[in-house]
Amino acid sequence: MIPLTIISGYLGSGKTTLINQLLREAKNPIGVLVNDFGDLQVDAKLIENKDSLTLSLTNGCVCCNLNEDLGSSLEQMKEKDVEAVVIEASGVALPIKLANYGLTWPGYSLSGILSVVQGESLINLLSDKFVSKTVRAQIEQADQILLNRFQDKDKEILSRLNADYITEKEVKSYWDLIFEEITPVNCFTEQELDQHSTFQSSVLSTDKVINRNRLERYLIKNSSIERAKGWIRDEGGKTWLLQMNKSECNFSISSYETNTRLVFIHTQDLDLNSLDPIYS
Amino acid sequence: MIKVYKAKSIITMNPSLPRTEAVAVRDSLILETGSLDSMKPWLENNDYEIDEQFRDSIIVPGLIDPHLHPSMAAVLLPTFFITAMEWRFPWGDTPATTSPEDYDKRLKEALTNPTHKDIFITWGHHDLWHGPMSRSRLNKIESNKPIVVWNRSFHELCMNDGALDYLGITEDDVKGASQIDFERGRFFELGLGYAVQKLNPYILDPEIFKEGLLKLKEVVHFGGQTTIADMAVGLFNFDNEFDTQLELYENEDNPFRVELIAHATALIQYAGGSNLEAEKLIAKLPERNTHKLNFRKRVKLFTDGAFFAQVAQLMEPGYIDGHEGEWLSTPEQFEEVARIYWNQGYAIHVHVTGDLGLELALDTLEKLQFEKPRFNHGFTLEHFGLSTPEQVYRLSKLGANVSANAYYVHELSDLYANHTVGSERASSMSRIGSCFREGVTTGLHSDFTMAPAQPLMSMWVAVNRVNEKGNVMSPEERITPQQGLEAITINAARILGLDHEIGTVRAGKKADFTVLNKDPLEIDPMEIKDIEIIATVFEGKVFPINKK
Numbered sequence: 001m002i003p004l005t006i007i008s009g010y011l012g013s014g015k016t017t018l019i020n021q022l023l024r025e026a027k028n029p030i031g032v033l034v035n036d037f038g039d040l041q042v043d044a045k046l047i048e049n050k051d052s053l054t055l056s057l058t059n060g061c062v063c064c065n066l067n068e069d070l071g072s073s074l075e076q077m078k079e080k081d082v083e084a085v086v087i088e089a090s091g092v093a094l095p096i097k098l099a100n101y102g103l104t105w106p107g108y109s110l111s112g113i114l115s116v117v118q119g120e121s122l123i124n125l126l127s128d129k130f131v132s133k134t135v136r137a138q139i140e141q142a143d144q145i146l147l148n149r150f151q152d153k154d155k156e157i158l159s160r161l162n163a164d165y166i167t168e169k170e171v172k173s174y175w176d177l178i179f180e181e182i183t184p185v186n187c188f189t190e191q192e193l194d195q196h197s198t199f200q201s202s203v204l205s206t207d208k209v210i211n212r213n214r215l216e217r218y219l220i221k222n223s224s225i226e227r228a229k230g231w232i233r234d235e236g237g238k239t240w241l242l243q244m245n246k247s248e249c250n251f252s253i254s255s256y257e258t259n260t261r262l263v264f265i266h267t268q269d270l271d272l273n274s275l276d277p278i279y280s
Numbered sequence: 281m282i283k284v285y286k287a288k289s290i291i292t293m294n295p296s297l298p299r300t301e302a303v304a305v306r307d308s309l310i311l312e313t314g315s316l317d318s319m320k321p322w323l324e325n326n327d328y329e330i331d332e333q334f335r336d337s338i339i340v341p342g343l344i345d346p347h348l349h350p351s352m353a354a355v356l357l358p359t360f361f362i363t364a365m366e367w368r369f370p371w372g373d374t375p376a377t378t379s380p381e382d383y384d385k386r387l388k389e390a391l392t393n394p395t396h397k398d399i400f401i402t403w404g405h406h407d408l409w410h411g412p413m414s415r416s417r418l419n420k421i422e423s424n425k426p427i428v429v430w431n432r433s434f435h436e437l438c439m440n441d442g443a444l445d446y447l448g449i450t451e452d453d454v455k456g457a458s459q460i461d462f463e464r465g466r467f468f469e470l471g472l473g474y475a476v477q478k479l480n481p482y483i484l485d486p487e488i489f490k491e492g493l494l495k496l497k498e499v500v501h502f503g504g505q506t507t508i509a510d511m512a513v514g515l516f517n518f519d520n521e522f523d524t525q526l527e528l529y530e531n532e533d534n535p536f537r538v539e540l541i542a543h544a545t546a547l548i549q550y551a552g553g554s555n556l557e558a559e560k561l562i563a564k565l566p567e568r569n570t571h572k573l574n575f576r577k578r579v580k581l582f583t584d585g586a587f588f589a590q591v592a593q594l595m596e597p598g599y600i601d602g603h604e605g606e607w608l609s610t611p612e613q614f615e616e617v618a619r620i621y622w623n624q625g626y627a628i629h630v631h632v633t634g635d636l637g638l639e640l641a642l643d644t645l646e647k648l649q650f651e652k653p654r655f656n657h658g659f660t661l662e663h664f665g666l667s668t669p670e671q672v673y674r675l676s677k678l679g680a681n682v683s684a685n686a687y688y689v690h691e692l693s694d695l696y697a698n699h700t701v702g703s704e705r706a707s708s709m710s711r712i713g714s715c716f717r718e719g720v721t722t723g724l725h726s727d728f729t730m731a732p733a734q735p736l737m738s739m740w741v742a743v744n745r746v747n748e749k750g751n752v753m754s755p756e757e758r759i760t761p762q763q764g765l766e767a768i769t770i771n772a773a774r775i776l777g778l779d780h781e782i783g784t785v786r787a788g789k790k791a792d793f794t795v796l797n798k799d800p801l802e803i804d805p806m807e808i809k810d811i812e813i814i815a816t817v818f819e820g821k822v823f824p825i826n827k828k
Contacts (some may be wrong), residue, residue: 001458010610011610011613068471071470071473075477090609090610091609094606100459100469101470103459104457104458104459104460104470104474105457105473106453106454106456106457106460106474107453126652128611129643130611130636130640131591131607131610131611132605133598134604137604190598215768244553248556250556252619253651263704
């Protein structure tokens with residue numbers, strides 16, 4: 001039986017970063033399935049893929065998508081020599097549904113559901129007109145919750161949700177070990193560099209406002225940056241979603257209010273101080 | 281050569297000239313409708329022929345189904361139907377089978393003709409009518425030849441020994457899987473996914489898929505439709521869906537045109553990985569257009585989950601049992617994608633089923649209107665399961681169209697009233713009367729295979745709002761027969777952006793007609809669904825419907 005773990009959490013909570021960390025620390029190959037709509041390809045590429053196997057999926061229930069992407073990916077994974085499989089749920093997935101695969105798909109057993117919760121955005125999400133229930137369910141259905149960028153006041157909100165945060169229920173066996181190593185409350189560091197990989201990632205999180213044009217110029221000039229993704233806040237207080245790859249740099253206005261938070265994927269060391277010119 | 285069709289009456293749906301008795305056609309176009317007398321100036325200096333074959337019939341504009349799924353139909357139609365409700369098909373009606381004994385008898389008789397190579401797949405089993413299904417029950421009927429019984433709900437299937445052997449499913453393979461009951465041969469929910477994966481080589485076999493699309497061709501003709509829209513090209517495999525439709529539908533003998541609307545998220549991977557690349561690809565799809573198959577500047581997006589599966593997103597007070605609906609993408613992602621297409625000038629068709637799913641579409645439309653105002657933009661709310669009167673008012677102000685599945689009221693309103701959302705909200709699902717009162721361009725669709733691909737059936741439900749138990753649900757939301765006919769002709773044409781070419785009978789439009797034995801605006805509205813379709817005319821060519 002291959003242990004199956006679901007990593008759940010809303011858009012931007014830090015699932016991909018966590019998975020990258022797992023991949024880096026795993027002794028044996030891990031299979032990763034990315035279950036996301038929309039930006040799925042970007043997310044799949046954000047996951048550093050060394051010896052492990054990454055497949056991206058589309059969403060949908062089997063009665064309207066006979067391709068049964070997830071099922072056939074699980075079958076493909078069986079053919080490979082993977083120690084465990086992790087599913088990165090989409091930002092709006094109800095993790096319990098994916099967990100059912102661990103319970104029912106032949107050859108797999110469920111390790112558990114891990115939800116990543118991001119303190120900075122939690123209050124807004126829990127009162128969001130559209131996703132409050134989804135976010136609540138992601139927390140309540142979790143076996144284990146990983147707190148990311150949390151302050152004490154955020155924990156109080158979480159406890160009011162009737163959720164057991166930080167390892168209450170046990171995530172079984174293999175994964176338990178891995179998670180024990182990374183359970184520190186903040187799994188992001190300001191700068192994450194992996195010397196063993198061709199690609200590195202860095203996270204910029206700041207409350208300074210950013211000038212879009214200057215950022216764009218910076219990204220074009222810096223040939224080491226392969227991809228960038230995340231949100232920026234500009235002088236006018238607007239939040240923009242940035243998606244940048246080698247061929248284009250695209251900003252779209254976002255209703256999601258947040259401070260600037262960008263993930264860069266780059267090939268050479270990136271000094272975050274060199275970003276100074278982009279601030280407004 | 282001009283051809284003049286005489287009819288008992290022609291319902292033109294053109295408000296300036298609502299009723300006529302003859303229509304003159306040259307090649308694929310209507311020259312004039314009126315009386316033989318009024319069209320004399322056309323006839324005097326030209327060769328013409330008067331065709332009397334419809335003189336005792338009623339002609340209406342060619343019926344339009346602005347939202348169905350040929351690829352889903354192509355999967356389902358090759359299976360053998362044994363169902364509790366009667367299904368009418370061009371190749372013969374599927375009678376209602378209502379007892380376990382009759383079910384087994386029908387199955388046994390049908391087994392001689394496997395549906396999928398060596399496998400016999402039947403669809404429509406329902407525990408309530410046909411009794412619990414099991415491997416041993418099937419083995420008693422036949423244990424060697426592979427049989428697969430697929431439940432009406434699509435969420436469960438059952439196999440006999442022969443099928444398990446044939447597909448190579450052993451007890452060891454499925455040990456411990458909680459949604460597979462190997463002993464009883466049952467696969468449900470995700471266990472169904474496992475079984476479907478094994479069956480896919482047969483269900484999606486190219487030859488069988490073609491057979492399914494050919495059956496759909498008959499179904500569409502039988503329903504009196506001269507235009508349909510494939511409202512999510514790319515559902516399974518974009519190239520395969522397009523190429524097969526091109527091969528089978530682009531010919532002289534095909535009595536309808538197909539409007540093709542790409543499924544934006546399904547094309548992301550195909551296009552290279554991003555929404556921007558998908559948009560560039562979709563922008564180029566019209567280069568593939570042929571006479572009968574056309575892409576336009578239209579795209580399909582989704583907000584919330586499926587209505588039948590009870591995963592629509594609801595506003596307060598939600599579902600009675602407290603379960604949650606589902607989003608198909610985050611609201612942020614939906615907005616981002618919608619903005620890309622809005623700013624490029626597309627007509628955006630959004631799958632919305634619950635009132636909260638609708639709310640997201642409307643909030644997004646309002647933002648986009650603020651950022652880049654557009655008129656007559658064709659933003660269309662598809663399905664329209666649950667809504668509020670305030671949302672109808674708002675969507676009207678925002679200039680949105682509605683393409684509703686009225687059949688929900690017929691099949692689901694009783695279930696939803698008693699178990700799912702309560703009577704008040706269940707009564708007003710598919711709130712179509714309010715849409716007409718607010719002046720919203722409102723069409724009706726089948727979403728086939730979700731509802732029969734028969735526009736007159738959709739019209740019948742919208743006009744009567746009678747559910748399967750015989751109860752009238754929210755009579756205030758009924759529409760008049762005139763409005764019902766608008767919804768499956770001119771309004772459906774507007775929803776597809778084709779109202780300049782089809783949807784009414786008037787000079788200059790395509791000569792698309794549906795010929796009926798009774799007048800849908802004059803008969804008892806409860807008889808609308810039983811009107812017989814005698815023929816269709818597609819671009820001037822008559823396609824009789826042969827009763828079998």
